[in-house]
Amino acid sequence: MNFVVFAGGVGGAKLSHGMARSVGAGLLTVIVNTADDLEMHGLHISPDLDTVMYTLAGIANPETGWGIAGDTFGNFEMLQKLGMQPWFRLGDRDLAVHMTRTQLIKEGRTLSEAVALLSQRLGIESRILPMTNDRVRTIVDTDEGLFSFQEYFVKARWQPTVRSLIYEGAEEAEPLPQAVRAVETASTIIIAPSNLYLSIDPILSMNDVKDALLNASAPIIAVTPIIGGEAVKGPAAKLMRELGEEPSAAAVAEHYADFINGFVLDERDAHLKAEIEDMGVGVLVTDTLMKDEDDRARLACEVVNFADQLRPEKLGGCRLDQSALNAGADDSKLPSDVQNP
Numbered sequence: 001m002n003f004v005v006f007a008g009g010v011g012g013a014k015l016s017h018g019m020a021r022s023v024g025a026g027l028l029t030v031i032v033n034t035a036d037d038l039e040m041h042g043l044h045i046s047p048d049l050d051t052v053m054y055t056l057a058g059i060a061n062p063e064t065g066w067g068i069a070g071d072t073f074g075n076f077e078m079l080q081k082l083g084m085q086p087w088f089r090l091g092d093r094d095l096a097v098h099m100t101r102t103q104l105i106k107e108g109r110t111l112s113e114a115v116a117l118l119s120q121r122l123g124i125e126s127r128i129l130p131m132t133n134d135r136v137r138t139i140v141d142t143d144e145g146l147f148s149f150q151e152y153f154v155k156a157r158w159q160p161t162v163r164s165l166i167y168e169g170a171e172e173a174e175p176l177p178q179a180v181r182a183v184e185t186a187s188t189i190i191i192a193p194s195n196l197y198l199s200i201d202p203i204l205s206m207n208d209v210k211d212a213l214l215n216a217s218a219p220i221i222a223v224t225p226i227i228g229g230e231a232v233k234g235p236a237a238k239l240m241r242e243l244g245e246e247p248s249a250a251a252v253a254e255h256y257a258d259f260i261n262g263f264v265l266d267e268r269d270a271h272l273k274a275e276i277e278d279m280g281v282g283v284l285v286t287d288t289l290m291k292d293e294d295d296r297a298r299l300a301c302e303v304v305n306f307a308d309q310l311r312p313e314k315l316g317g318c319r320l321d322q323s324a325l326n327a328g329a330d331d332s333k334l335p336s337d338v339q340n341p
């Protein structure tokens with residue numbers, strides 16, 4: 001059995017963490033959006049990859065969802081003092097990850113090789129794959145002009161009204177071959193409750209990915225990032241409105257309807273079940289909010305069991321590994337080489 005999760009930032013990372021605990025970390029492959037990546041201070045920064053990596057390593061900052069728990073921002077304060085007007089907050093420990101990744105790439109490794117090495121050094125058993133080793137960048141076309149993704153998201157606090165999204169480089173990019181292979185051989189494929197336009201569509205927009213999903217033998221399940229017409233986190237609902245969609249879980253299901261077999265709908269939206277079933281998509285109604293680590297594992301387990309119902313022969317569902325519960329994000333979880341001296 002092997003499980004594949006398509007993920008962006010925080011929602012994808014949380015569900016991946018739940019999957020690692022409920023099906024076993026070694027059986028999990030997470031394919032991660034890299035269209036949010038940026039170059040800053042000469043460093044290659046991969047926010048979504050790092051959010052997944054830190055979450056699976058148990059060192060993610062629980063308040064922000066991104067960055068490292070307990071990190072300090074001495075470099076940021078110094079940049080301010082030096083009049084650099086920094087707007088993207090890189091924690092001091094986080095910075096070490098960007099420095100390592102950038103050095104590995106400069107030495108000739110690919111992004112995926114750098115991620116594999118970083119994951120190994122952070123003690124992560126699951127396989128984290130960037131969607132591609134090529135350069136793909138989300139450009140946000142707004143009423144205030146074109147923005148690079150992080151300028152829109154962080155600097156402009158996602159306030160400009162979006163007219164369209166451009167996944168620059170996606171057409172020429174080669175999806176990571178291991179990611180395509182993982183989709184082809186998966187026993188279950190999950191589209192995480194990540195932003196459909198900013199996190200999942202960049203992955204789907206590359207050649208071969210959609211075909212691999214359409215030809216996959218595994219059930220494909222999407223988990224809603226929208227509850228009661230609002231995004232669980234971030235600008236998904238606002239973007240849906242601005243791009244002419246009704247911000248609802250049903251519209252998300254419709255967005256994915258040509259390749260998913262099942263949709264996980266939040267219990268607060270149970271009234272949308274029939275509408276989604278009419279799209280030819282199976283529906284699981286449950287509590288999709290992941291407020292704590294047990295919620296993540298519970299939701300992951302329910303998704304896996306739902307997928308099992310959608311295939312002709314059962315694979316035995318998930319086992320919730322109680323011993324893996326409560327792996328909190330505190331300093332003691334850091335491998336010794338990244339702990340404070």
Ligand code: FO1
Nearest residue numbers: 009036046047050066067087088089090154
């Ligand atoms: N998000 C913010 O809102 N403000 C920041 O200063 C910020 C810094 C940052 C640094 C490293 C990193 O990996 C993520 C960071 N994020 C920050 C989050 C990031 O912009 C978004 O969460 C994702 O790109 C959207 O999925």
